[in-house]
Amino acid sequence: MAKSKSSANFNMTATTLAGLEEVLAQELRDLGAQYVKPGVRAVTFSGNQYLLYQANLWCRTAIRILKPFAQFKARDEKELYLKVREQDWSRFMGVNDTFAINAVVSRSTFEHSLFVSQLTKDAIVDQFRDKTGQRPSVDVATPDVRINLHMHENIVTLALDSSGDSLHRRGYRQQTNVAPLNEVLAAGILLLSGWDRKSPLYDPMCGSGTFLTEAAMLAHNIAPGVYRRDFGFMRWPDYDAALYQRVYQDALAQEDADAEVEIFGSDIDPDFVEATFQNLEFAELDQYVRVKELNFKEATKPVDKGILVMNPPYGERIGDENEINDLYKMIGDTLKSGFQEWDAFIFTGNLEAAKHIGLKPSRRIPLYNGPIECRLFKYELYRGSRREKE
Known part of the structure; x- marks a missing residue:
């Protein structure tokens, strides 16, 4: 046959x-x-x-x-x-x-x-x-x-x-900040981190909420393409609408609405917090994520163990070099004092400022944000010294 x-x-x-x-x-x-x-x-x-x-x-x-x-x-x-x-x-x-x-x-x-x-x-x-x-x-x-x-x-x-519009355009983003993180890059960073999709996750500089939205989709097994109504293959002569409907329904059937995963977000800027809410609400993920207005300097771990992921400013728009170095030093200090027993992943394009975090990364993964050469740093935050831990 x-x-x-x-x-x-x-x-x-x-x-x-x-x-x-x-x-x-x-x-x-x-x-x-x-x-x-x-x-x-x-x-x-x-x-x-x-x-x-x-x-x-x-x-x-x-x-x-x-x-x-x-x-x-x-x-x-x-x-x-x-x-x-x-x-x-x-x-x-x-x-x-x-x-x-x-x-x-x-x-x-x-x-x-x-x-x-x-x-x-x-x-x-x-x-x-x-x-x-x-x-x-x-x-x-x-x-x-x-x-x-x-x-x-x-x-x-x-x-x-076959995609038409670039697949990073998921279709859920209503509000963005000045330079939102590309959704493909955000999802890639979460997957590279080795996050098990069950442990608590926190983004303390959430911007318009790209990490939080992608994390909620991962935790609840939601296909990122379900928000899109249009793909390039839909205009091909051999497009099989019934077959696509099957793929789409199969994807919906695999969603896990009941997964209990704690996802937290915060930002110092009330406009960003509002933008995050709107994006999560549009994606129907708002019930899975808790977001509040908070300066990271005042943040402490929301639960005993988890992973923290953040994309702090690189400094192109902050201006003063001392100011950006102080910001990264504050990040390091806050991680040391408030996030013991957590793993922190910091994605940045300012490799000089990253030295001011003052912690030794256990992994350095090279990535790009557009044309900017970046690193994803992993910091394992132990209580007390590493030797006691071992």
Whole structure:
């Protein structure tokens, strides 16, 4: 018996942020993906259409799920144009569909990804014009079909982008602070921390509540994609609405509303506390998280043991170097005096200021927040000295 289209396996690529490749690889394995292989800011894997929909709904650390369909070598512009034009684009879209091209170029004779996108667009448009006398339009903001072109050392991979909007845009965020933490990065930090999703968790500088929201979703096994109404694959010719409905209902059935996990948040700024409340309420997670207005300097551990996770300011907007160093010293002092028996994870892009915490980290994980090189520091806070503990 021939395999139905939705049960046949094919190769996929999930993109992510630098430093989260292994975390994403594990998420994909947990979903049942095969041949999972972490690369640079990406993980390749294999699965069927059900898994494609599932990965979009469930992967907390993926940015896009791509479905490659062609690979070839292009030494110059002419070759790139011709090879793109050889593809049968009518398989993926019609003349009335809009499309956009996202090109990533590295270590290649082509220097500009914008030029590569333009050339690719011309080849697609020319093919349609020749066949039908009409041409599809480009729509960069909300295209029907997103095409991903990845070029490394003149090897070109063309892929369909099944996610549409970046997956970090979960759809729950109503209010943000000036520079909110990317949701994929926040989820990645929680997963890297090794948090068991049962122990108490506290974010004392919660901003607009990204760590708290992602933690509540983890604790109650809520798929991050359930808040979204739209994915790129929904506009593909082979979209199976009934299959997606099954994936979606399966996800809802796995939610654990009764899990008893204590999640606490606080911030010195009343506007941030309000923003956190609104985001949690919109995500229907407000009953799982306790948030209050509090200066961390006055904070003490809410329960005996737990994990603390925070993303303090890096100082670009604070201005004075002494002021930022004092802030980090205060963080260290508060951890020492008020959080014995806790593990603290501090994510920062100010590695100089971090020295003023005055504690020895047991782990240092390199990550990026946008272009900023950051570290996730782990501090194990013992009561008394480490020797007594041992």
